[in-house]
Amino acid sequence: MRAKIVAPVLFLAAVIAAGPAMAQARKDAKEAKPAGNEVRYFTAISGIMDDQADTVLKETRSGGKVTAAMLDVCYPAARGSERKDRFVAVLTVEGNKLTGATESLGAKQPVTIALTRKAASGGVAFDGKVTIGSNVSVISSPDNADISEKEFNSSLDADDDIIAAPADYTTASPEAVAVRIKPETVADFVGRLRGQALEVSLGSLLPSCSELRKDAQVVRMNVDPERAADLVARLKSEAGVLAAGWTSGKLDMDRTIRFDAADWREGGAKINKDKLAATLSTTLAKALGATALGAKWNEDSGELKLTLKRPNADLPTLGLVQTLEFSALVAFDKPGGSDKLLLWLNYPVLTTSDESAGARLKIADATAETNSEDGSQVDDGDALTATARALKAQRWDADNTTWK
Numbered sequence: 001m002r003a004k005i006v007a008p009v010l011f012l013a014a015v016i017a018a019g020p021a022m023a024q025a026r027k028d029a030k031e032a033k034p035a036g037n038e039v040r041y042f043t044a045i046s047g048i049m050d051d052q053a054d055t056v057l058k059e060t061r062s063g064g065k066v067t068a069a070m071l072d073v074c075y076p077a078a079r080g081s082e083r084k085d086r087f088v089a090v091l092t093v094e095g096n097k098l099t100g101a102t103e104s105l106g107a108k109q110p111v112t113i114a115l116t117r118k119a120a121s122g123g124v125a126f127d128g129k130v131t132i133g134s135n136v137s138v139i140s141s142p143d144n145a146d147i148s149e150k151e152f153n154s155s156l157d158a159d160d161d162i163i164a165a166p167a168d169y170t171t172a173s174p175e176a177v178a179v180r181i182k183p184e185t186v187a188d189f190v191g192r193l194r195g196q197a198l199e200v201s202l203g204s205l206l207p208s209c210s211e212l213r214k215d216a217q218v219v220r221m222n223v224d225p226e227r228a229a230d231l232v233a234r235l236k237s238e239a240g241v242l243a244a245g246w247t248s249g250k251l252d253m254d255r256t257i258r259f260d261a262a263d264w265r266e267g268g269a270k271i272n273k274d275k276l277a278a279t280l281s282t283t284l285a286k287a288l289g290a291t292a293l294g295a296k297w298n299e300d301s302g303e304l305k306l307t308l309k310r311p312n313a314d315l316p317t318l319g320l321v322q323t324l325e326f327s328a329l330v331a332f333d334k335p336g337g338s339d340k341l342l343l344w345l346n347y348p349v350l351t352t353s354d355e356s357a358g359a360r361l362k363i364a365d366a367t368a369e370t371n372s373e374d375g376s377q378v379d380d381g382d383a384l385t386a387t388a389r390a391l392k393a394q395r396w397d398a399d400n401t402t403w404k
Helices: 006-017 019-031 149-157 183-191 209-214 225-236 273-288 383-390
Strands: 038-042 054-062 065-076 084-094 097-103 110-120 123-132 135-144 176-181 217-222 241-246 256-260 291-297 303-311 320-332 340-345 349-354 394-397
Touching: 038 149, 065 097, 065 123, 065 209, 084 110, 084 209, 110 135, 149 209, 176 183, 176 225, 183 217, 225 241, 225 320, 256 383, 273 291, 273 303, 273 320, 273 383, 340 383
Parallel strands: none
Antiparallel strands: 038 054, 054 065, 065 084, 084 097, 097 110, 110 123, 123 135, 176 217, 176 241, 256 340, 256 394, 291 303, 303 320, 320 340, 320 349
């Protein structure tokens, strides 16, 4: 499990202004589906906005004949922008011709659609033009396969996991809290978070195409796990919040251990973070042949940063030094407290520098970080195993989905 200010604010304003139009588009979509007819979706039509668009063509059929259609296109509001604009057009069906006109919901650009639909060996081919403002997209999209309404709705829900009350933190991350709200209310909601001891995910402030289509956006936050349950309870009672709970976050079960909480409590329900940080620093320093430089807790997210230093063993004659920075997170293994604690220890960020007396070597490519794209990580030796041994902890058995 693993989370531009001006642009989000401008888009939020546009979404608020577009609210009535979006509601009307959803109403038109419902009215375009006569009772008993079959509804199918095409979700991979190519060619619109240089293939940067997320396109959905909804067809209503009777006896295999298309009787109604609607085109829903979500696309970058500007080249290279994460901000989205969107239009929803109810199309006129005349034989194999699909035509329509509308305006985009954000920028209010005029839109015209003229498509030809033909049966093809791999499904259905679409050709024609879609014009958005001054941008003309020439469509030549062969062999498009359709999906059912159930399959389409499932795809919308795929990235929307909020667990209101997880039984434990094997299905959600203890610091990762999220709410589902209407896109037009995001600006007001986020405004009320100013000054609070938490972090807001910047990426979640911009609604995705699926969130715009559902008219429900997920805003994600990081908070100290000791305060997460109280925050979730408060968020559930806020006006406009459709759902609140925990979601995926930093916790990666392969890098997580579980151990008894008894020796690490203070004041009853609180975790003795200073004692735990000191133990981790000592354990990691010994395991890595390093010197502990310090440990610092983030009061907003509850994350711990541990910094260590050691000689660069690969180039001993140059006297280079490696600095390792670990991120860690500790929490009870379920909301509301427990007799067990979880500890997540990330792969370290490693920086190499020359700290010799006098003139120093300037080093290019001195920092190597975890690379999630190709799966490579900085080698942390026996750090996690040594930590599990020091805390008498269990490791996660992914094959049997249990602690061992």
